[in-house]
Amino acid sequence: MKFIGRDDKETIFSRFRSHVSSGKADFFKAVGIDFVFGRRQGPFVWDATSSKRLINCHCNGGVFNLGHRHPRIISALKESLEELDIGNHHLVSEMRAALGAKIAALTPGDLSYTVFGVGGGEAIDLAIKLARGHTGRLNVVSAGGGYHGHTGLALATGDARYRDPFGPNPPGFRQVPFDDKAALSAAVDADTAAVIFETIPATYGIPIPQADFYQHARSLCDQSGALLIIDEVQTGLGRTGRMWGIEHFGVVPDIMVIGKGLSGGIYPMAATCFRPALEALFHQNPFIHISTFGGAEVGVPVAMAVLEETARPGFLEHVRELSHTFRAGFAIMKEKHPEILVGLRQLGLMMGIEMVNPQCGPVLTKTLYDHGILSVYANNDTRVSQLLPPLIIDEALAAEILERVDRGLADAKAFLGL
Numbered sequence: 001m002k003f004i005g006r007d008d009k010e011t012i013f014s015r016f017r018s019h020v021s022s023g024k025a026d027f028f029k030a031v032g033i034d035f036v037f038g039r040r041q042g043p044f045v046w047d048a049t050s051s052k053r054l055i056n057c058h059c060n061g062g063v064f065n066l067g068h069r070h071p072r073i074i075s076a077l078k079e080s081l082e083e084l085d086i087g088n089h090h091l092v093s094e095m096r097a098a099l100g101a102k103i104a105a106l107t108p109g110d111l112s113y114t115v116f117g118v119g120g121g122e123a124i125d126l127a128i129k130l131a132r133g134h135t136g137r138l139n140v141v142s143a144g145g146g147y148h149g150h151t152g153l154a155l156a157t158g159d160a161r162y163r164d165p166f167g168p169n170p171p172g173f174r175q176v177p178f179d180d181k182a183a184l185s186a187a188v189d190a191d192t193a194a195v196i197f198e199t200i201p202a203t204y205g206i207p208i209p210q211a212d213f214y215q216h217a218r219s220l221c222d223q224s225g226a227l228l229i230i231d232e233v234q235t236g237l238g239r240t241g242r243m244w245g246i247e248h249f250g251v252v253p254d255i256m257v258i259g260k261g262l263s264g265g266i267y268p269m270a271a272t273c274f275r276p277a278l279e280a281l282f283h284q285n286p287f288i289h290i291s292t293f294g295g296a297e298v299g300v301p302v303a304m305a306v307l308e309e310t311a312r313p314g315f316l317e318h319v320r321e322l323s324h325t326f327r328a329g330f331a332i333m334k335e336k337h338p339e340i341l342v343g344l345r346q347l348g349l350m351m352g353i354e355m356v357n358p359q360c361g362p363v364l365t366k367t368l369y370d371h372g373i374l375s376v377y378a379n380n381d382t383r384v385s386q387l388l389p390p391l392i393i394d395e396a397l398a399a400e401i402l403e404r405v406d407r408g409l410a411d412a413k414a415f416l417g418l
């Protein structure tokens with residue numbers, strides 16, 4: 001291999017500590033996760049300097065929905081490199097036109113326009129700009145514990161601990177408890193530009209909202225003239241067993257944001273999709289929002305391949321079948337480990353392992369790592385460990401993940417003295 005395994009672990013850690021992030025290098029050493037992302041294929045990733053193998057159940061929140069280096073995605077990029085480059089972000093683009101049309105055909109309702117970005121935070125920023133520009137209003141209501149990114153307006157929707165060190169929040173942002181219809185009703189009024197939610201808040205521990213929560217949000221927005229922004233960065237592209245998580249709730253948002261998985265794990269791509277009426281803002285001034293690399297042409301065939309692969313017959317059925325396997329497996333584990341396991345929060349393969357106290361998430365991250373599973377606890381509710389396996393795993397690997405989680409839970413229980 002040309003790029004992987006050239007240096008030994010000590011050299012990599014020392015360089016990373018000196019030139020990239022001293023805090024991360026020290027943290028991962030201290031917690032015994034001295035893994036260096038090495039060879040990767042399908043659901044697996046190997047340490048660059050040893051034979052340790054992990055099943056990737058973190059998937060960077062959905063980046064690796066199709067696994068690592070999916071053959072179709074790799075060949076899409078190879079073909080695209082034969083002809084394309086970044087393109088020009090000001091001019092009319094054949095590739096972006098084709099991708100915009102493809103996304104319009106696959107997204108709910110009349111979300112027919114797309115502005116492309118590089119990452120989720122940028123795409124959320126644009127969603128909020130669009131809502132403010134369209135409504136002429138300032139206020140944005142989001143969920144406590146929610147997470148939409150670390151960039152400007154996305155950061156402003158999130159929790160104080162991520163933004164307080166960087167100065168006061170800009171005006172107009174307000175949080176309400178997630179899935180609280182009364183609190184949302186009280187917060188939305190004639191000054192509200194947008195209500196923004198992740199369909200299922202991942203960083204907040206994958207709480208599954210009540211079946212009518214989004215219908216309630218939709219009608220509040222309709223009554224007040226606010227726009228409903230739905231963040232599908234993690235729940236989109238098949239993760240929940242439907243193409244888009246919001247489809248489970250029978251609601252069409254005004255703006256929907258896609259990221260992570262759209263990259264195929266190969267070329268960054270994010271999208272802010274919206275209804276035709278909102279396009280008027282850009283029609284008047286098409287240069288009011290610019291992203292040099294957003295919708296880079298060379299990445300378009302990759303995103304196309306992701307969309308085609310996810311929409312192909314049988315793909316979502318497979319996700320739903322796997323979700324039954326995990327549901328049944330966790331029901332058994334709940335009987336076995338009642339001292340630690342509260343239950344599985346689940347919509348398709350968007351899964352959160354809910355445990356009894358806030359120490360459990362970090363400890364399970366480590367014990368699962370020791371048992372060959374890469375996963376991460378939910379930062380804004382550390383009782384929960386996120387479990388996001390690639391959507392392409394087979395039943396045998398699902399059974400293996402369950403068996404490893406079983407052992408990880410037993411070790412976490414012992415470590416915590418539960």
Ligand SMILES: Cc1ncc(COP(=O)(O)O)c(C=O)c1O
Nearest residue numbers: 119120121147148149198233234
């Ligand atoms: C739900 C959600 N929205 C937005 C973002 C921001 O995406 P990015 O890191 O690509 O800016 C993330 C990232 O984790 C996310 O999980």
